Amino acid sequence: VKRRAFLATSLGTAGVIGGLGGTAAVATRWDTEAEPRTRAGDAGDERAHGAEHNAHDSGHGGMGTVGAVDHQRNGFHPLEVLTDFDTGEASRDRSGRTVREYEVVTRPKDIEVAPGVTYPAWTYNSRVPGPTIRASEGDRIRIHLVNASEHPHTMHFHGIHPAAMDGVPGAGEVQPGETFVYDFLAEPFGTHLYHCHSFPLREHIARGLYGAFIVDPPEPRPEAHEMVMVMNGFDTDFDGDNEIYAANTVAFAYADDPIAIRRGDLQRLHLINVTEFDPLNSIHLHGNFFRLYRTGTSMDPDELTDTISMGQAERHMIEFTYRVPGRFMFHAHQTEFTELGWMGAFEVA
């Protein structure tokens, strides 16, 4: 669907989504392609009355993109990616160990990273970031990587594994049309990542070959609303500089569609920084502080803060609870990244 169609229909249907809220909204939005978008800063009432999307009612003094991304054509919605954990096909071997089998396919795919802007991405399972691989510490993981693209690719996991399973050229690099099975034990527990380690490395990562790898501790953590945000960027004109910054790929995705959470509920957010070209990325939470678990490898928090900076491949787990309803922004505190798409909001009900 072309952007013009969006703009045309948005005026007519702007009133429809005003009442949407809570997690149920995700499915509805996902199914409706011609949806109006309003900025996270809009008051809920304005949205209910079909606020026209323009510079005057944005609440950000005109900052932001115009139009809406066709998530259906992309094949994934950032709100879906946020809470989509792939625990694989589980079984037990003779010793009683849990074995999880995953199939991952690499293929090129054009992805709309901002309204009307298409990026020729390389993907794991046709989405960026790739599937969030989740297991418990000690589980045996078997990942069948099928290369359906024109370039060699790998899956290089950050974790403890044998050299032969490292996912680098010479150890698990998959040629086009071929398959490789990465077979190792998930350890240590924490918030990790995987990415392609074929060369040129920067190109393979910048094009979208990365994803979250979450290993739960043997003793489960307390019940929480869990989310994954892979902080990434896109160099759409290939000049070695990102034009788009985002969490989970689409610029301003969580500003257009704020993340609905319930007050009092414990929120657990896995943050993974895979941003290319810039040495640092960060997140800042509005109106709250969070407990920081560095690399998610500890049961006890390291720090209580509201902003954390992360280098490339650095990742953390944070926990927080909102006690009052309202809309709370979160964004990179490299403000340039904020205004280039890495910004969103929690809608606390």
Place this chain on the structure above:
Amino acid sequence: MAEAIGPDRRPEPLDRGHAIAAIRERHPESPAPDPPATSGAPDPDDRTQTLRRRSRWLVALPLVGMVLVVATLLALDPIRSLTDTEPVESLALERAVLGDNRVNLHVRNDGYVDLTIAQVMVNDAYWEHTVGQRDLGRFDGTTVSFDYPWEPEIPLHIAVLVDSGEVIEYEIDNPSLTPDLDRPTIGTLGLVGLLMAPIPIALGLAWLPALRRGPGTWFDAAMAFTLGLLAFLVIESAVEGLESALEAPRVLDGIGLFFAGALVTIAVLRASGTVGQSRRAADATWQRPSADGRARPDAAARDGQRTVERSGIRLAWLVAIGIGLHNLGEGLAVGAAINTAEVALGTALVIGFAAHNLTEGVAIAGPLGGSPTRTRAILLIALVAVAGLPVLPGLWLGGFILPAGWAALAFGVAAGALIEVIWAVTTWLRSRGVTITPLTAGGFAAAVVVLYLTGIVTA
């Protein structure tokens, strides 16, 4: 016609007589057209008609062939097998209109492919905006508008992101409120234009009486000064013209426009003989004494004096026209720079242009200084007008109507005209026997140095 030239025949020259004979020879038994009622013999006029028709075909033949070549290229698209990459999008900024907290950009797709405007970034932030038309075919233009709290003198960096992810960037180095095209603005620009060119030129021309009263060598120096100025202006026209050419939308082909302007002007001036006339006049005047080696009788001297005056006036006209064309380009370039908000038309800039143009008055005075006869005031005013006034339409058109880049054409025409004027002046001087002396070389150098120094301000 092709069937007439068989493989066993050498093509014959298409001289009419030969051709008729050839046709008769080739078609001896072809039925003759119905003979005219009055005569049994074939009418030679009919033959001529047929040949004319055929020669018309001959003229069209290469064009028809070219159409076939283009059609073949389009139909088979053989280049596609070599590369399937698309050319990069291009979107030229034709006009930036800055209002109170408001920016309007007039842009045009001057690339080789269609494009879609997807997003707009202002100072590295995505910015909400409206676009008249997002899908732009080649040559299509539209307006991108947004509210932005821009501040005077603080550079504004604007980038348009097109659907392919390509980024097209515009830098407004020194933003200032764009004046509206209303009567006060036209008036102000007019005043600025007058101060920039005609008035300084008139002041420069005011040196004419001093030049006449001074020793004869002053005249030689003044003419050398004129020559130096013209040479400098040719180079300046070329540099500024090519600079404007690069600013021009690619579809205009600014560089081609510049050279076409220059070369066509040279061709037209040569063909019209404007320049040659002054040379012949000069020849007639100045070569006569040397031809017979005897002193001229008084009548002849008077006659010669009148011719000197006339040829001097003609030369002054040529110099004024060359300078006028240059000033038209100057006006367009400055207007266009205001247009795309690249420069603020500061007082310093206008002072620089004024000082620069003072020398242009001196250059026009040069050829007139050769004759002691007083030049009529009306003529002087006309010369000033021709040399200086074109800056006004330049400023108005460049500032409000014409997109950046038309200055390239004006500078091209100016460069061509100036080259012809230089040729006329040198021929005139040579015929007069003026040679390179320390004085004339000094005059030439003085013009170049003064223009360089005054040009620093406007660079």
